[in-house]
Amino acid sequence: MKSDEWLMQRVQRGDDGALTQLFERYRGPLFGFLAQRVGDAAADDLFQETWIRVARARASFDPKKRFSTWLFQIANNLCRDRGRRTAVQRKHRDNVLLEHRNNPVPAHTAPTEDRLDVHRRLAQLPDKLREVIVLRYYHQFVEREIAEILEIAPGTVKSRLHTALKALRGQEGICHVE
Amino acid sequence: MSNDPRCDAVRAQLEEAFWSRLPLAAGDTNHFETCAACRTYGEELGGLGAQLASPEFAVSESVSARALGRARAALAVDGQAPPLPIGYGREFARLLIAALLPLPIVLAWNAALFNVVGDVLAGFVPELLLRIAAGGYVITAVGWAALLFGSIPFLAHRRATQSALR
Numbered sequence: 001m002k003s004d005e006w007l008m009q010r011v012q013r014g015d016d017g018a019l020t021q022l023f024e025r026y027r028g029p030l031f032g033f034l035a036q037r038v039g040d041a042a043a044d045d046l047f048q049e050t051w052i053r054v055a056r057a058r059a060s061f062d063p064k065k066r067f068s069t070w071l072f073q074i075a076n077n078l079c080r081d082r083g084r085r086t087a088v089q090r091k092h093r094d095n096v097l098l099e100h101r102n103n104p105v106p107a108h109t110a111p112t113e114d115r116l117d118v119h120r121r122l123a124q125l126p127d128k129l130r131e132v133i134v135l136r137y138y139h140q141f142v143e144r145e146i147a148e149i150l151e152i153a154p155g156t157v158k159s160r161l162h163t164a165l166k167a168l169r170g171q172e173g174i175c176h177v178e
Numbered sequence: 179m180s181n182d183p184r185c186d187a188v189r190a191q192l193e194e195a196f197w198s199r200l201p202l203a204a205g206d207t208n209h210f211e212t213c214a215a216c217r218t219y220g221e222e223l224g225g226l227g228a229q230l231a232s233p234e235f236a237v238s239e240s241v242s243a244r245a246l247g248r249a250r251a252a253l254a255v256d257g258q259a260p261p262l263p264i265g266y267g268r269e270f271a272r273l274l275i276a277a278l279l280p281l282p283i284v285l286a287w288n289a290a291l292f293n294v295v296g297d298v299l300a301g302f303v304p305e306l307l308l309r310i311a312a313g314g315y316v317i318t319a320v321g322w323a324a325l326l327f328g329s330i331p332f333l334a335h336r337r338a339t340q341s342a343l344r
């Protein structure tokens with residue numbers, strides 16, 4: 001199987017078959033990432049926008065680096081831009097989660113209740129913490145790659161992961177994030 | 179963080195396993211077995227991992243088709259003019275410098291040649307013939323220079339592409 005980076009170099013030369021292959025490889029993980037960052041309704045638009053940027057900005061891809069890191073960097077920047085434009089996303093996401101909570105939950109579904117708690121906590125985290133959790137836990141990027149995607153120092157990633165874990169455990173009042 | 183460095187080490191390992199979604203295990207099993215605080219921490223992280231199980235998100239076929247269609251269109255629009263490969267600028271500068279460095283020596287050498295040969299030949303070659311020979315020489319030299327400098331963009335492109343593929 002050809003590597004992502006090899007395919008991306010074909011894309012750089014205008015090969016749309018290579019673009020289709022990369023698309024098939026990454027559509028699931030990319031959409032999952034966007035949905036976790038901005039909710040699945042908003043993810044539809046950002047998903048399309050990410051792929052358009054991949055095509056338009058293909059010359060800026062450095063084949064010595066990993067394609068996945070570059071792809072998620074584009075996607076994450078779009079999430080951030082969107083976050084700046086609208087603060088509504090968070091409210092909406094919380095409302096959906098609250099709706100879930102307010103529905104009567106039968107006693108035997110206690111684990112779901114726990115899960116809801118953690119996901120609610122995750123949803124309420126500051127963007128800076130949620131993005132490291134999503135990248136590290138759900139997409140299994142290592143700290144160095146997360147640093148590249150978020151364009152921050154590896155040490156900052158480490159400390160954010162530390163804070164994020166505390167917050168998920170319900171141990172941290174997250175007032176300030178480095 | 180605790181006061182015992184062994185606790186810190188074990189917890190760091192547990193956290194690493196948690197983030198990597200691996201079965202929680204500590205290198206220092208002796209300590210892990212005997213330290214209630216570390217065991218509790220491991221159980222807590224295990225519980226957290228179970229609760230964090232991946233939410234299911236799926237992109238709809240229509241969104242997927244539209245995204246791919248638009249990306250392919252974007253590729254086709256400016257696909258005719260392939261972008262310059264990464265590292266092109268660096269290769270171009272390197273080759274240009276390599277070509278410019280010996281230029282002063284080449285020019286000085288040619289000027290000296292003109293003077294010396296011109297003086298020698300002036301004694302027995304007619305003026306007109308000498309001018310024609312000098313003109314021919316200059317045209318040839320300029321032609322070689324044009325070929326050399328003109329090939330730099332192409333050479334740089336080839337070198338950058340090759341090093342990118344490596």
Ligand SMILES: [Zn+2]
Binds near residue numbers: 216
């Ligand atoms: Zn311990």
